[in-house]
Amino acid sequence: MHTEQKKLCFKILLVAFVLSNAIISNAQSNLNNDTTALENLENKSYLDLEKVFWSDLDKFDTVKKLKYAKAYLRKAKKEKDTLEIADAYFMMTYCSKLNTLSYLDSIIGVTKNKTFKNQPINAYILKASIFGQKNDYKRALLNLEKANFYAKKQGSVLQLNDIKYFISRFKTNLGDYESAKKLQKELVLYYKNSNDFYSKRAYVVVSEAYANSLNFLNKPDSALLIVKNLIPLSLKTKDSIIYNKLLISSAISNYQTGNYKISLDSINKLKEYNRRKVFSTDVDILINLYEGKNYLEQQKKKRAIQCFKKVDSISSAKNYYHSYVRENYTLMYNYYKNNNDINNQLHYIDKLLVTDSILNNDFKYLAKNVNDKFTKPNLIDSKQKIIKSLEKEKTKRISLMFALLFLIILIIIITLRNIKRKKLYKKHIANLETPKKVKSYLIDDKTTLRILNDLSKIEETDFLLSKDFSLVLLAKELETNTSYLSKIINEHKKKTFKQYLIDYRIRFLIQQLDTKLIMRKYSIEALAESVGYTNASSFTRIFKNYTGKSPSEFLKSRYSTDDSLF
Incomplete structure (x- = not known):
C-alpha cells in the first residue's frame, strides 16, 4: 500500500x-x-x-x-x-x-x-x-x-507533502521565497534518502523548486550545485519538463554570478531542446526575462528591451501575474525613465500598479515581500507627478498662445521664482558642503593606553570575527564609549573603525589560508562566514578592494603550485 x-x-x-x-x-x-x-x-x-x-x-x-x-x-x-x-x-x-x-x-x-x-x-x-x-x-x-x-x-503523509509542495509553489509565485524555501527544504530532506523509483522522481521535482527559491534569494552558488546534480537525474528518469526548468534555473544562477555568456548558452540550449514544443507560461517568461537581463548587463539595451517586451506580451495575453512579471515592468520603467520617455513611464507605472493590486489584494496573507523596490504609494506619486508636469506644460503653452498681453508678467514671475529657487538651492548646497562640527573628546593617556592594550588582547581572540560584531559591542567589551574608541582607533591605528575591522579580518583570513591547507578548498560563502561576513557578494567586493583580486583569483594565483598537495 x-x-x-x-x-x-x-x-x-x-x-x-x-x-x-x-x-x-x-x-x-x-x-x-x-x-x-x-x-x-x-x-x-x-x-x-x-x-x-x-x-x-x-x-x-x-x-x-x-x-x-x-x-x-x-x-x-x-x-x-x-x-x-x-x-x-x-x-x-x-x-x-x-x-x-x-x-x-x-x-x-x-x-x-x-x-x-x-x-x-x-x-x-x-x-x-x-x-x-x-x-x-x-x-x-x-x-x-x-x-x-x-x-x-x-x-496520508505523502499527500500532505504534495499539498505542502503546491503551497510552496504558490508562495514562490508571490515572491515569498523565504517561506517557500523552508517548505521545499523539508520536502527535499524527506525524499532525499528514498530508493524507490517514485520517490526519486519526487525528489527531483521538489529539489528543482528548492533550487529555484535559492536563486531568488540570491544564493546562486548553492542553487547551481543542486541543479548540476539534478540534471543527470532528470535525464535518467526522462523528466523532460523538469529538465526545462533546470536549464532556466542554471541560466538564472549563472546570471547572478556574472557568467552572462554561460547563462545565455543555457537559454539557447533550452530553446534548441524545445524547438517543436510550446513552453509553459512561467518558463517562457523566465527565458525572455533573463535573456533581457543578460543583454542589459552587456550594455545591449535595445536587445534587452525587446526581450522585456516579449515578457509583457506573454503576461498580457495569458493574464499571468507573478513576481517575475513585476520585476520585468520595473526594468522597463527604469529604462524609459533613463531615456526621459514620459509616455512609456506612465504606461509601465500603470502595469506595475495593476500587478501590485492583483498580488496584494488577492493574496495578502501570503504576499509579504512583493513590493521590495517600488511601493504602491510611491508608484501613484510618480504617476501623479508626471501627469502634473504634462498638464503644467500644456497650460503654459495655452497661456502663451492666448495671453500674449501677460507674457512680460509671466516671465517676471517665472524669473523671480527661479531666482528664489536658486537662492534656496545655493543655501541648501552650502549647508551640505559645510562640514559638521565634530565634538572633540579629550582622552587622558592612561585611558588611551588601557584601551589599546585591551584591544591588542582582543585581537588575539576571534571576537572581531563574529558576524554580529559592531563598534558598540567592542566599546562595551573594552568598558568605554563608542566616541572614545573611534577616536583612539583613528589616531593610533591611522584608520577608521570600518577600515580597521576590514584590515584585521582580511589579514587574519590570508594568514589562515597560508597555514591551513583545507581552507583553500572552502566555498566563497564559507570563507566569508569564517571572518564574520554573512553576504558572499559583499565579502567578495571587500576582499577585492583590499587585495586587488577576488577571493577565487587570489587563491588561484597564490596557491596554484600547492594543488598537488590535494
Missing part, C-alpha cells in the same frame, strides 16, 4: 506538471464510435490497462492514452466499481486540457463521502494546481484546504 501511495503521489505531481506546461493535445477523435476497439480493451484487467496508460511518461501519445482511459471508465461503470471509476476520471484529466476540471469534479462527486485510495484528495490537489496556473490563488488555496482536510482524515 505504501508503494501504491507513492505511485499516486508521483502521478499527481506529474499531471500537475503536464497541465502547467501546455503539452497536452486536446485530442479530438471518434473513439466514442469505435465501440469494437473499446470492448476489446474492456476485456483486459484494470492493472493491464493502467500499466499501458502510465508507461512512457516522457511521451505524450494522447490519443492512445485517451483510448485506454475510456476503456477503463466503461469497464468500471459496467461493474459499478466506484473506486475504479474515480481512477478512470483521474486518467482522463491527463488526456484533456479542456475538460480537466469537470473530470476532477466527477472524481470528487463519486468519492467525497468515501475514504479510499487517496481520493478525493488528489482531485482537490489537481484542481488547486489548475487554478494556481490561472493565477486564481483564492480558489487554488480553497481546494488545497479541502485536500488537507481529507489527507489528515486518511492520515
Whole structure:
C-alpha cells in the first residue's frame, strides 16, 4: 500500500506538471464510435490497462492514452466499481486540457463521502494546481484546504507533502521565497534518502523548486550545485519538463554570478531542446526575462528591451501575474525613465500598479515581500507627478498662445521664482558642503593606553570575527564609549573603525589560508562566514578592494603550485 501511495503521489505531481506546461493535445477523435476497439480493451484487467496508460511518461501519445482511459471508465461503470471509476476520471484529466476540471469534479462527486485510495484528495490537489496556473490563488488555496482536510482524515503523509509542495509553489509565485524555501527544504530532506523509483522522481521535482527559491534569494552558488546534480537525474528518469526548468534555473544562477555568456548558452540550449514544443507560461517568461537581463548587463539595451517586451506580451495575453512579471515592468520603467520617455513611464507605472493590486489584494496573507523596490504609494506619486508636469506644460503653452498681453508678467514671475529657487538651492548646497562640527573628546593617556592594550588582547581572540560584531559591542567589551574608541582607533591605528575591522579580518583570513591547507578548498560563502561576513557578494567586493583580486583569483594565483598537495 505504501508503494501504491507513492505511485499516486508521483502521478499527481506529474499531471500537475503536464497541465502547467501546455503539452497536452486536446485530442479530438471518434473513439466514442469505435465501440469494437473499446470492448476489446474492456476485456483486459484494470492493472493491464493502467500499466499501458502510465508507461512512457516522457511521451505524450494522447490519443492512445485517451483510448485506454475510456476503456477503463466503461469497464468500471459496467461493474459499478466506484473506486475504479474515480481512477478512470483521474486518467482522463491527463488526456484533456479542456475538460480537466469537470473530470476532477466527477472524481470528487463519486468519492467525497468515501475514504479510499487517496481520493478525493488528489482531485482537490489537481484542481488547486489548475487554478494556481490561472493565477486564481483564492480558489487554488480553497481546494488545497479541502485536500488537507481529507489527507489528515486518511492520515496520508505523502499527500500532505504534495499539498505542502503546491503551497510552496504558490508562495514562490508571490515572491515569498523565504517561506517557500523552508517548505521545499523539508520536502527535499524527506525524499532525499528514498530508493524507490517514485520517490526519486519526487525528489527531483521538489529539489528543482528548492533550487529555484535559492536563486531568488540570491544564493546562486548553492542553487547551481543542486541543479548540476539534478540534471543527470532528470535525464535518467526522462523528466523532460523538469529538465526545462533546470536549464532556466542554471541560466538564472549563472546570471547572478556574472557568467552572462554561460547563462545565455543555457537559454539557447533550452530553446534548441524545445524547438517543436510550446513552453509553459512561467518558463517562457523566465527565458525572455533573463535573456533581457543578460543583454542589459552587456550594455545591449535595445536587445534587452525587446526581450522585456516579449515578457509583457506573454503576461498580457495569458493574464499571468507573478513576481517575475513585476520585476520585468520595473526594468522597463527604469529604462524609459533613463531615456526621459514620459509616455512609456506612465504606461509601465500603470502595469506595475495593476500587478501590485492583483498580488496584494488577492493574496495578502501570503504576499509579504512583493513590493521590495517600488511601493504602491510611491508608484501613484510618480504617476501623479508626471501627469502634473504634462498638464503644467500644456497650460503654459495655452497661456502663451492666448495671453500674449501677460507674457512680460509671466516671465517676471517665472524669473523671480527661479531666482528664489536658486537662492534656496545655493543655501541648501552650502549647508551640505559645510562640514559638521565634530565634538572633540579629550582622552587622558592612561585611558588611551588601557584601551589599546585591551584591544591588542582582543585581537588575539576571534571576537572581531563574529558576524554580529559592531563598534558598540567592542566599546562595551573594552568598558568605554563608542566616541572614545573611534577616536583612539583613528589616531593610533591611522584608520577608521570600518577600515580597521576590514584590515584585521582580511589579514587574519590570508594568514589562515597560508597555514591551513583545507581552507583553500572552502566555498566563497564559507570563507566569508569564517571572518564574520554573512553576504558572499559583499565579502567578495571587500576582499577585492583590499587585495586587488577576488577571493577565487587570489587563491588561484597564490596557491596554484600547492594543488598537488590535494
